[in-house]
Amino acid sequence: MMDPQATDNALPEEASPPPERGWQLVVVWCGADPGRCGEAYLVGGDHAATLELGRGQGALYRCRPGRLERRPPLEQRHLSRRQLQVTAHGERGLRLVNLGQRTLRVDGREVTDARVQAGAVVELDRCLLLWVQRAPAFLHADPAPADHAFGQPDADGIVGESEAVWALRAELDAAARAGEPVLVLGESGTGKELVALGIARRCGRQPVVSRNMATLSPGVAAAELFGSVRDFPNAGMPERPGMVGAAGAGVLFLDELGEVEPALQAALLRLVEGGAYTRLGEAAERRTEALLVAATNRDPSELRLDLVARFRRRITVPPLRQRSADLPLLAAALRPDAALQLRSMAQLLRSALPANVRELQRLLSTAVVRDGQLVLAEATVPAEPEAAGRSWRSPKDVSRMELLVALEEESSLEAVWKRLGLRDRYALRRLMDREELDNPYR
Secondary structure (H helix, E strand, C coil): CCCHHHCCCECCCCCCCCCCCEEEEEEEEECCCHHHCCCEEEEECCCCEEEEEECCECCEEEEEECEEEEECCCCCCCCCCCCEEEEECHHHCEEEEECCCCCEEECCEEECEEEECCCCEEEECCCEEEEEEEECCCECCCCCCCCCCCCCCCCCCCCCCCHHHHHHHHHHHHHHHHCCCEEEECCCCCCHHHHHHHHHHHHCCCCEEEEEHHHCCHHHHHHHHHCECCCCCCCCCCCECHHHHHHCCCEEEEECHHHCCHHHHHHHHHHHHHCEECCECCCCCEECCCEEEEEECCCHHHCCHHHHHHCCEEEECCCHHHCHHHHHHHHHHHCCCCEECHHHHHHHHCCCCCCHHHHHHHHHHCCEEECCEEECCHHHCCCCCCCCCCCCECHHHCCHHHHHHHHHHCCCHHHHHHHHCECCHHHHHHHHHHCCCCCCCC
């Protein structure tokens, strides 16, 4: 990989991004200058390279699509001039050697010489917190030029400068240009509604009609969605355009598509395929010009296969664990009144946030300002996962007997879904519906 110290601010038009993924140390907390969060030290790609960090040493970079902006070194009076030696060894990771006076900690353990891999949290005692990752220095330049300041929310309210978030923005651009139905996938709390609204903004369609399908009772869902003619089902009933009719040529956003009953999923097939639908009580078929965007936190295999297959364009919103370097930027956007305390930021980086941004927002809303910094209540931070890359169980993998035992022995639905290894309460509800079991805790 090219020498970071010799890199120009902007990527020349005739140049192309280097193919390898390089090692980076991303600033996730900086006591002397919180505004440097999200900037990265570029250490090396698949070739051995050494970088020394310290007061006034080691340039930082803002990595954005098609542009690599060089930033000045940190001037922290508490750091030694030669504080940390970082050596890249290709796929084998990084070697960190502490040269200065400040204590070096890796994942909370005090060390003087350590080897680290992606996902490690590196702390220079009370001065600097760094996140280790492998990512390209030059991000692919598919999206439109950045329309927001570095680290700030974009026009859609999406926050992040990580590779995963810029790839998401590129997918939104492509979906808006294509103008075909989109299925947005992602875990609970990742921001699927922001993605739907982002597609609508990019393609300039109005109005945007949205509804959480989980809030519709089965008896009225079809009428709410497709509408009904006058006097149907009873005399005196007014004509209703339904959500499809109200959307016109705008955007129809159906959230929690996985909660739609199978019969209504079948009725959606024609709508997704060619925009065809029929109002209740009407024989004639109608067609809509609305762009259909649907979202679900279920695995696609848990929906009707023929319905999922009709969504030829799909967008997966990355969970927080795939974009940990964005945590300080998200925290700053959600609580702009104060920066997170170093210890609290380290907690978040090493913690499980199963509800993603929604859970981060909850934690920050209860944080208190102490000595000018946000401090999280330790008891509210979810425990670290038992193993990296933990995968959630699908409801179809849980037996009836296992479910019955958990319901008998646990004191709440939350305790049951956590015991069974399910992703959230919605997964447990689907499992209980399958087994035709009622909530025993009512």
